[in-house]
Amino acid sequence: MGILNVTPDSFFDAGRFSSFDDALARGLAMVEEGAGIIDIGGESTRPGARAVTEEEEVRRVVPLVEALAARTGVPISVDTSKAAVMRAALRAGATFINDVRALREAGALDAAAASDAGICLMHMQGEPRTMQVEPVYDDVVVDVQRFLLERITACESAGIASDRIVVDPGIGFGKRIEHNMQLLAALPQLLELRRPLLIGVSRKSMFATLLGRPVGERLAGGLAVAVTSVLAGAHIVRTHDVAATIDAVKIVTALRTSGYRIAETDEGERL
Secondary structure, three states: OEEEEOOOOOOOOOOOOOOHHHHHHHHHHHHHHOOOOEEEEOOOOOOOOOOOOHHHHHHHHHHHHHHHHHHOOOOEEEEOOOHHHHHHHHHHOOOEEEEOOOOOOOOHHHHHHOOOOEEEEEOOOOOOOOOOOOOOOOOHHHHHHHHHHHHHHHHHHOOOOHHHEEEEOOOOOOOOHHHHHHHHHOHHHHHHHOOOEEEEOOOOOHHHHHHOOOHHHOHHHHHHHHHHHHHHOOOEEEEOOHHHHHHHHHHHHHHHHOOOOOOEOOOOOEO
């Protein structure tokens, strides 16, 4: 899943693709690089990000969805929590909804249920502006798994077929570094939800903590997590760096096809 932010305050893109022409060119380039989905976002969800109106988000997103849907055969995803933006993007040709609030905003569940779009339900503690202010969990893996199960159940109760649903543990969304690492280590447990698993860590601040790297130097860290996540069973990797991530995932796929397995010691530790 290639990330295409059309916001002036994206933590990584920093507005590079906020013009229509630049965003369209980047989207087409990601398709050429092999992206299986293009995920278009018109509102930043980085820590401290300011909210935008639904009218502004529609203005940013819909023309780009329409243009990419007309020019490519790649599924287009809209990264939004607003029902009005979902409906407008779906009319313009989007076929997937990626919602960091897991369809909890007013009207979002109904908008998704009225479509036949795929849906990604993500876990986030708090709101983007404050989510990194002392997040606390009893057990982050159990808490995230329980939340995602509750949202899957809510979707199914609203008439959304389970085979339309993808789940995302929300790495970096209301989580400290230890929470992120515990979730990544527990991906097999999250697969017990029996839904495809999306992982997004591209260029995130966890790599500043782990590696001491600025945002422009975090590619290697993101690739390491992409590789280990796919080995652990993740189905979708959301990334700014499409070509490099595809290369890494191709190697993992070749290894798994050749019989590669994660070994365990006599003490049960995974190697």
